[in-house]
Amino acid sequence: MKYDVIIIGAGPGGIFSAYEMMKLDPSKKIAVFEAGNVLEERKCPIDGKKIKSCVGCDPCAIMRGFGGAGAFSDGKYNITNDFGGTLHEFIGRDTAIELMEYVDEINCSHGGAGTKMYSTTDSPLKKKCMQNKLKLLDASVRHLGTDINYIVLGNLYDELKDKVDFFFRTMIEGIEKTDGGYRVESKDGSWEGEKCIISVGRSGSKWMEDICGRMGIQTKSNRVDLGVRVELPAVIFEDITNELYEGKIVYRTEKFEDKVRTFCMNPNGIVVTENTNGIVTVNGHSFEDEGKKTENTNFALLVAKHFSEPFKDSNEYGESIARLSNMLGGGVIVQRFGDLERGRRSVQKRIDEGNVRPTLQATPGDLSLVLPKRLLDGIIEMIYALDKIAPGVANDDTLLYGVEVKFYNMEVLLDEDLMTKYEGLYIIGDGSGVTHSLSHASASGIYVARRIIEKEADRS
Numbered sequence: 340m341k342y343d344v345i346i347i348g349a350g351p352g353g354i355f356s357a358y359e360m361m362k363l364d365p366s367k368k369i370a371v372f373e374a375g376n377v378l379e380e381r382k383c384p385i386d387g388k389k390i391k392s393c394v395g396c397d398p399c400a401i402m403r404g405f406g407g408a409g410a411f412s413d414g415k416y417n418i419t420n421d422f423g424g425t426l427h428e429f430i431g432r433d434t435a436i437e438l439m440e441y442v443d444e445i446n447c448s449h450g451g452a453g454t455k456m457y458s459t460t461d462s463p464l465k466k467k468c469m470q471n472k473l474k475l476l477d478a479s480v481r482h483l484g485t486d487i488n489y490i491v492l493g494n495l496y497d498e499l500k501d502k503v504d505f506f507f508r509t510m511i512e513g514i515e516k517t518d519g520g521y522r523v524e525s526k527d528g529s530w531e532g533e534k535c536i537i538s539v540g541r542s543g544s545k546w547m548e549d550i551c552g553r554m555g556i557q558t559k560s561n562r563v564d565l566g567v568r569v570e571l572p573a574v575i576f577e578d579i580t581n582e583l584y585e586g587k588i589v590y591r592t593e594k595f596e597d598k599v600r601t602f603c604m605n606p607n608g609i610v611v612t613e614n615t616n617g618i619v620t621v622n623g624h625s626f627e628d629e630g631k632k633t634e635n636t637n638f639a640l641l642v643a644k645h646f647s648e649p650f651k652d653s654n655e656y657g658e659s660i661a662r663l664s665n666m667l668g669g670g671v672i673v674q675r676f677g678d679l680e681r682g683r684r685s686v687q688k689r690i691d692e693g694n695v696r697p698t699l700q701a702t703p704g705d706l707s708l709v710l711p712k713r714l715l716d717g718i719i720e721m722i723y724a725l726d727k728i729a730p731g732v733a734n735d736d737t738l739l740y741g742v743e744v745k746f747y748n749m750e751v752l753l754d755e756d757l758m759t760k761y762e763g764l765y766i767i768g769d770g771s772g773v774t775h776s777l778s779h780a781s782a783s784g785i786y787v788a789r790r791i792i793e794k795e796a797d798r799s
């Protein structure tokens with residue numbers, strides 16, 4: 340069977356591409372190939388009791404499957420051009436915002452209505468940040484929460500499953516240009532399509548690099564963000580989180596003039612581990628469901644690093660530091676801020692005696708043996724800067740988990756339609772290096788679906 344459009348990857352990019360294409364032209368024959376499982380079969384075996392750490396499942400239920408890396412995420416859809424990707428550089432600022440708002444409408448009409456939208460517009464926090472050498476970035480954020488996010492994805496799947504051919508547990512290994520389009524191959528067979536949209540996300544980064552190499556598609560290295568996840572009593576941060584849910588705050592360090600930023604705030608949430616290609620790092624979740632809320636808030640503090648000459652592989656640098664922390668801690672390390680400042684490792688007794696009850700069982704240790712001095716100095720400086728707008732952040736008992744690494748895919752050379760040098764071969768979402776967030780990845784999927792339909796209309 341030859342398809343009109345083949346989509347590789349069923350993360351937000353792939354899902355919203357298929358959704359929009361079906362809506363605009365229901366006669367289109369569309370196939371979606373996904374290395375992971377259908378949503379309800381995505382189950383990570385870590386239960387905190389029998390299985391406490393990652394056992395390296397293939398496919399990883401957290402990163403792969405319907406919903407992609409975002410399926411069990413906090414479901415924060417940020418509507419902004421200030422962070423989350425550089426989609427606006429390709430499609431224009433207004434179009435990017437319009438598409439993110441459209442994605443929000445779709446989420447709301449599929450179970451997300453009733454969730455809260457926060458905005459930095461007219462926030463008094465902006466002034467308070469400025470007075471303390473911090474910058475609050477502009478954004479509106481729809482917080483679906485892990486539970487509602489899951490429901491929205493389930494509803495989207497129910498709507499698509501009879502109109503689109505889904506192939507789960509089908510890892511596409513190769514892509515070949517044919518006379519009439521593209522042939523994709525897995526170990527179980529091959530399929531042809533006139534157009535091909537690649538949306539393989541972060542978990543497909545190595546594969547993407549390989550395909551670009553094989554097809555002669557130009558790429559350039561991207562940055563890596565490194566740092567820690569901070570966990571503290573929710574009351575300390577509630578002025579910020581009650582008003583904005585997630586405040587994206589940037590600090591420029593005095594010592595090195597590096598930028599340190601907050602990332603992924605989870606009010607009353609939990610700290611979790613994440614496994615990327617066998618490397619265990621830390622992340623955070625929160626829930627809309629009152630019953631699942633904790634007494635803590637967590638967020639990451641990250642410093643961006645970009646290497647270009649002679650060492651180019653920024654991600655490898657991030658992976659090496661994460662591996663070092665895995666080697667020392669057998670996974671994630673946790674340290675009290677007071678212990679870090681006193682130059683001593685944390686021990687379980689001191690953590691147990693503290694005021695912050697950890698939501699993740701991690702190995703008490705010393706983050707200064709893992710993170711380079713320059714990065715750690717920047718993080719410590721920012722903790723003191725945040726302490727001025729939210730007194731208590733720099734308390735001794737504040738917990739720091741490490742390491743948190745935000746990997747970015749290398750950037751693929753694309754035109755303003757997000758198309759490669761091959762006619763009809765598009766790369767969208769985080770796999771393209773252009774987006775790094777749910778809303779940008781989803782918007783890129785909608786954009787490409789519309790461009791494909793518009794171009795066909797122009798030709799006929």
Ligand SMILES: Cc1cc2nc3c(=O)[nH]c(=O)nc-3n(C[C@H](O)[C@H](O)[C@H](O)COP(=O)(O)OP(=O)(O)OC[C@H]3O[C@@H](n4cnc5c(N)ncnc54)[C@H](O)[C@@H]3O)c2cc1C
Pocket residue numbers: 347348349350351352353372373374375402403404405406407408409410411412413414415416417423509510511512538539540541542543546603613622623767768769770774775776777778780781
């Ligand atoms: C724990 C966690 C929490 C997050 N929280 C947020 C948040 O609150 N807000 C936010 O904006 N972002 C968040 N993110 C980031 C967000 O999930 C991603 O930016 C987004 O999912 C990217 O969408 P995507 O479609 O580009 O890629 P992905 O979601 O990564 O989907 C790609 C899919 O392609 C499949 N695939 C890869 N290679 C192949 C292949 N060769 N053949 C077949 N299938 C393949 C994968 O299995 C995967 O399912 C979070 C990420 C994680 C891991």
